[in-house]
Amino acid sequence: MLAWTIYLSFxxxxxxxxxxxxxxxxxxxxxxxxxxxxxxxxxxxxVQFKPENGLEVIxxxxxxxxxxxxxxxxxxxxxxTLVLLTGIAxxxxxxxxxxxxxRTNEFFAFFFALIGGVYGVFLSLDLFLLFVxxxxxxxxxYFLIAIWGSTRRDYAAxxxxxxxxxxxxxxLIGMLAAYAVSGLVSFDLQALxxxxxxxxxxxxxxxxxxxxxxxxxxxxxxxTWAPTGHSAAPTAASMxxxxxxxxxxxxxxxxxxxxxxxxGLKMWQHELAALAVTGIVYGALVALVQxxxxxxxxxxxxxxxxxxxxxxxxxxxxxxSGAVLQMFSHGVIAGLLFAVVGRxxxxxxxxxxxxxxxxxxxxxxxxxxxxxxxxxxxxSMGMPGFSGFIAELQVLIGAWQAFPKLAVIAGVGIVIxxxxxxxxxxxxxxxxxxxxxxxxxxxxxxxxxxxxxxxGAGLLILCTLIIGLHPRLLLDLIVPSFKSPLFDGLRKVAxx
Amino acid sequence: xxxxxxxxxxxxLGPEVIVVCTALLVLTTDLLGLQDTPRSYRMSIAAGLxxxxxxxxxxxxxxxxxxxxxxxxxxxxxPLNETVKAVVLLLTVLTAILSVGAxxxxxxxxYFALLLLxxxxxxxxxxxxxxxxxxxxxxxxxxxxxxxxxxxxSSRQSAEAALKYFLFGGxxxxxxxxxxxxxxxxxxxxxxxQMAQKLFTVGADxxxxxxxxxxxxGFGFKVAAAPFHLWAPDSYQGAPxxxxxxxxxxxxxxxxxxxxKVLLLGFSxxxxxxxxxxxGGWIPLLSIVAALSMVLGNLAAIRxxxxxxxxxxxxxxxxxxxxxxxxxxxxxxxxxxLFYVTTYALxxxxxxxxxxxxxxxxxxxxxxxxxxxxxxxxxxAWCLMIFLLSLAGIPPLAGFFGKFYIFAxxxxxxxxxxxxxxxxxxxxAMSCVSLYYYLQVLKQVFVREADGNARPLAVxxxxxAVVVLLAAVVVLLGAMPGxxxxxxxxxxxxxxx
Numbered sequence: 003m004l005a006w007t008i009y010l011s012f013x014x015x016x017x018x019x020x021x022x023x024x025x026x027x028x029x030x031x032x033x034x035x036x037x038x039x040x041x042x043x044x045x046x047x048x049v050q051f052k053p054e055n056g057l058e059v060i061x062x063x064x065x066x067x068x069x070x071x072x073x074x075x076x077x078x079x080x081x082x083t084l085v086l087l088t089g090i091a092x093x094x095x096x097x098x099x100x101x102x103x104x105r106t107n108e109f110f111a112f113f114f115a116l117i118g119g120v121y122g123v124f125l126s127l128d129l130f131l132l133f134v135x136x137x138x139x140x141x142x143x144y145f146l147i148a149i150w151g152s153t154r155r156d157y158a159a160x161x162x163x164x165x166x167x168x169x170x171x172x173x174l175i176g177m178l179a180a181y182a183v184s185g186l187v188s189f190d191l192q193a194l195x196x197x198x199x200x201x202x203x204x205x206x207x208x209x210x211x212x213x214x215x216x217x218x219x220x221x222x223x224x225x226t227w228a229p230t231g232h233s234a235a236p237t238a239a240s241m242x243x244x245x246x247x248x249x250x251x252x253x254x255x256x257x258x259x260x261x262x263x264x265x266g267l268k269m270w271q272h273e274l275a276a277l278a279v280t281g282i283v284y285g286a287l288v289a290l291v292q293x294x295x296x297x298x299x300x301x302x303x304x305x306x307x308x309x310x311x312x313x314x315x316x317x318x319x320x321x322x323s324g325a326v327l328q329m330f331s332h333g334v335i336a337g338l339l340f341a342v343v344g345r346x347x348x349x350x351x352x353x354x355x356x357x358x359x360x361x362x363x364x365x366x367x368x369x370x371x372x373x374x375x376x377x378x379x380x381x382s383m384g385m386p387g388f389s390g391f392i393a394e395l396q397v398l399i400g401a402w403q404a405f406p407k408l409a410v411i412a413g414v415g416i417v418i419x420x421x422x423x424x425x426x427x428x429x430x431x432x433x434x435x436x437x438x439x440x441x442x443x444x445x446x447x448x449x450x451x452x453x454x455x456x457x458g459a460g461l462l463i464l465c466t467l468i469i470g471l472h473p474r475l476l477l478d479l480i481v482p483s484f485k486s487p488l489f490d491g492l493r494k495v496a497x498x
Numbered sequence: 499x500x501x502x503x504x505x506x507x508x509x510x511l512g513p514e515v516i517v518v519c520t521a522l523l524v525l526t527t528d529l530l531g532l533q534d535t536p537r538s539y540r541m542s543i544a545a546g547l548x549x550x551x552x553x554x555x556x557x558x559x560x561x562x563x564x565x566x567x568x569x570x571x572x573x574x575x576x577p578l579n580e581t582v583k584a585v586v587l588l589l590t591v592l593t594a595i596l597s598v599g600a601x602x603x604x605x606x607x608x609y610f611a612l613l614l615l616x617x618x619x620x621x622x623x624x625x626x627x628x629x630x631x632x633x634x635x636x637x638x639x640x641x642x643x644x645x646x647x648x649x650x651x652s653s654r655q656s657a658e659a660a661l662k663y664f665l666f667g668g669x670x671x672x673x674x675x676x677x678x679x680x681x682x683x684x685x686x687x688x689x690x691x692q693m694a695q696k697l698f699t700v701g702a703d704x705x706x707x708x709x710x711x712x713x714x715x716g717f718g719f720k721v722a723a724a725p726f727h728l729w730a731p732d733s734y735q736g737a738p739x740x741x742x743x744x745x746x747x748x749x750x751x752x753x754x755x756x757x758x759k760v761l762l763l764g765f766s767x768x769x770x771x772x773x774x775x776x777x778g779g780w781i782p783l784l785s786i787v788a789a790l791s792m793v794l795g796n797l798a799a800i801r802x803x804x805x806x807x808x809x810x811x812x813x814x815x816x817x818x819x820x821x822x823x824x825x826x827x828x829x830x831x832x833x834x835x836l837f838y839v840t841t842y843a844l845x846x847x848x849x850x851x852x853x854x855x856x857x858x859x860x861x862x863x864x865x866x867x868x869x870x871x872x873x874x875x876x877x878x879a880w881c882l883m884i885f886l887l888s889l890a891g892i893p894p895l896a897g898f899f900g901k902f903y904i905f906a907x908x909x910x911x912x913x914x915x916x917x918x919x920x921x922x923x924x925x926x927a928m929s930c931v932s933l934y935y936y937l938q939v940l941k942q943v944f945v946r947e948a949d950g951n952a953r954p955l956a957v958x959x960x961x962x963a964v965v966v967l968l969a970a971v972v973v974l975l976g977a978m979p980g981x982x983x984x985x986x987x988x989x990x991x992x993x994x995x
Contacts, residue, residue, distance in 0.1 A: 065980070066980050069903065141892060145945070163937060164933065171926040175919075175926055
């Protein structure tokens with residue numbers, strides 16, 4: 003059932019492309035159908051999934067026997083969690099792109115090609131296949147930003163494409179070297195994970211592959227594509243970029259770099275943790291001084307993704323499960339924040355300057371947007387009751403066990419997060435500053451928040467609340483995954 | 499086979515004979531019967547005959563699968579070179595179809611006859627293990643191609659391109675001949691397998707290094723590897739479009755195959771050279787050529803505004819990737835190289851097909867001429883995207899698997915020391931660079947919008963069909979590389995080198 007998410011998305015991309023250019027309504031209908039179908043497949047798959055089985059193989063077909071490449075898809079609790087996130091983000095993305103009128107068919111074609119690649123990465127068990135899906139996701143991102151983007155879109159799109167390609171190039175080197183050195187003639191992740199590579203090899207292969215993936219996860223200092231990319235992208239693309247594409251990177255770190263080269267992780271654990279914490283604090287500090295609304299959210303994403311990376315390198319189970327939960331949580335929350343900024347506010351006010359927005363009295367003009375942003379902000383700063391709280395708490399506990407000093411600094415990062423979120427909320431929505439005179443003259447009533455926007459926002463808020471109040475829904479899926487043979491090497495190194 | 503059984507040889511040469519006869523037939527039909535008919539009609543007849551002839555040759559090979567060796571390696575047929583010949587014939591047909599709409603010449607018969615003669619040269623080139631025969635057929639290919647490049651008599655650029663190609667080509671042929679003569683002097687034979695054995699017993703000799711360098715220069719020119727690439731950008735730009743496409747595809751396939759054969763069979767003992775007599779082997783030499791080609795080709799391509807020159811520089815870069823394939827040694831080298839060069843040739847012909855339509859309809863090959871192609875000819879635009887992304891190495895397209903396989907093959911050679919890791923790293927880094935300039939073209943096509951009065955392009959049916967077919971093949975070979983790969987592997991397996 004889960005595999006259908008991939009096939010349906012690619013079929014949907016093709017169907018969207020073939021709908022007539024002059025009829026955006028038809029395209030939207032197809033897009034909504036595809037996104038819904040993907041989410042339903044994901045949900046049914048999640049319900050049928052038995053977490054205690056560990057890794058469940060879905061499809062296994064010989065593909066290129068000469069090189070030992072199989073078309074094999076499999077899911078464990080981590081995959082299922084992220085497939086669900088992708089389904090939610092895709093549906094929300096379609097709802098928040100309801101107003102795309104320019105080349106609608108191509109927009110949704112690229113959109114679903116990206117989604118299909120993302121589903122594929124989360125479900126691949128073969129390293130080659132995973133890499134194929136990972137790279138499939140690069141090209142649509144470029145065109146989504148370059149065609150439908152805003153500020154400096156050429157620059158941002160090319161930067162994103164090249165950063166992604168360089169990252170995947172690093173992964174490719176590590177993966178080919180692992181293939182050659184192991185001598186297994188197989189790209190099966192399980193087989194490779196059970197092969198113990200020489201420590202000297204892991205010493206250079208691990209950071210290569212880990213950083214290659216982490217570039218896409220926004221690891222400091224390779225994060226610079228993220229704020230420019232997020233802010234240039236059209237709303238749905240920023241939601242996907244922050245919501246799921248950054249998770250591709252983090253997932254790759256966990257599923258490939260860490261399982262293949264566990265000893266390498268042990269060797270580089272402290273350096274990587276330091277980078278992750280730097281990202282947390284740096285992202286938060288930079289977000290504090292941004293003047294562009296979207297850049298605030300963009301840097302906050304860098305900060306929150308730092309928690310994912312920190313959780314991954316803690317080498318203990320609570321850190322890992324916190325990291326995966328944070329992937330889900332940040333995916334939903336960042337999607338919501340970008341939806342408010344890009345769709346609700348920017349599409350109506352046509353500015354993202356915080357100073358300009360200050361005088362517009364947005365809380366009165368669009369109360370729905372204000373309420374949504376406040377909720378999303380609370381979730382983002384880690385208020386109990388929302389998913390961000392439980393995820394970041396777990397990461398911090400894990401980090402405390404592994405590197406107490408860094409955990410304290412990461413805690414400081416959370417506090418700064420509270421500051422910039424509150425500051426931005428107050429400035430944009432609840433400022434008393436009167437509007438400049440000339441702005442008032444041109445003032446015309448803003449178009450009301452549309453039904454698709456309300457539905458999309460409702461969906462995302464609901465998800466973060468449900469997981470925040472009942473995290474076991476996901477934790478029961480995630481935690482047993484670490485018991486599967488794929489993680490044997492990792493558990494051994496961690497002493498679990 | 500001492501007693502020359504000429505009838506058997508003649509039947510073994512069947513495909514070549516068919517193609518030669520077709521060339522003569524095309525020439526006579528056009529000169530004797532069709533001089534008063536309109537050009538498009540003559541072009542179609544000639545292209546049709548070419549297609550039939552090449553098709554006939556392929557059918558002959560399928561119906562009469564022969565294996566044999568005549569006159570001590572002078573003419574050899576084995577499953578592998580039959581595959582290569584089939585690919586060359588296919589590329590000839592595609593070039594012929596792309597030529598139908600061309601308006602650069604009134605000498606239709608001569609044009610197609612030369613195309614077919616070049617194809618015969620390539621076929622002979624692939625089916626010999628004899629240095630003299632290699633040289634003779636290489637000259638047949640080169641001479642035909644020189645004329646094909648110069649075929650647009652009214653264009654100064656075409657004449658310049660041909661002159662440049664000819665001068666460089668003549669020079670490299672001299673190098674090659676010199677190298678061959680040294681090899682003959684050292685080993686006393688012109689037969690490749692025998693030569694390999696003799697050279698092994700002769701041992702290391704500085705002259706051998708000289709011969710090796712000469713051979714690499716000679717072939718390096720044919721495959722447009724840096725630093726012997728200088729002719730490529732000008733020839734690609736000045737030549738009539740189908741000629742350029744043929745140089746970039748058919749000639750590449752045949753030259754790479756024979757290059758690999760000479761180095762991997764003839765110099766099999768001399769890979770790393772020998773320490774004590776300071777004789778250089780071909781592996782270090784080729785590593786340097788490959789690295790230079792990748793770096794120079796990719797960096798120079800960034801600055802191009804003409805899409806033809808861009809494709810030329812990217813061809814140089816791709817020659818570099820293909821040379822990495824040699825380093826895998828043995829069967830894997832042939833398999834990865836042939837897969838790469840075949841898919842590369844098909845992709846390039848497709849890109850030239852799109853380029854041809856744009857040149858004919860918009861009037862140029864500059865980047866700005868591609869502006870808004872996504873609106874003006876959506877199908878062509880999406881096909882172009884497939885071709886360029888395949889060249890950049892984005893999955894699931896054929897170019898990605900080709901690169902992947904070449905890199906994997908080079909790394910699995912001596913997996914304990916990974917001697918070629920630096921080349922693979924360089925290759926992957928350079929493909930990142932290449933994505934940049936391919937995206938520059940695609941940006942014009944998809945992102946920039948054409949101005950208001952730009953009309954949809956009228957795409958000729960044949961070009962459309964060829965381009966769409968090739969795009970489908972590129973996608974299929976990327977998603978199912980097994981189809982081609984298994985054929986190549988089986989053919990190599992039967993050889994037992």
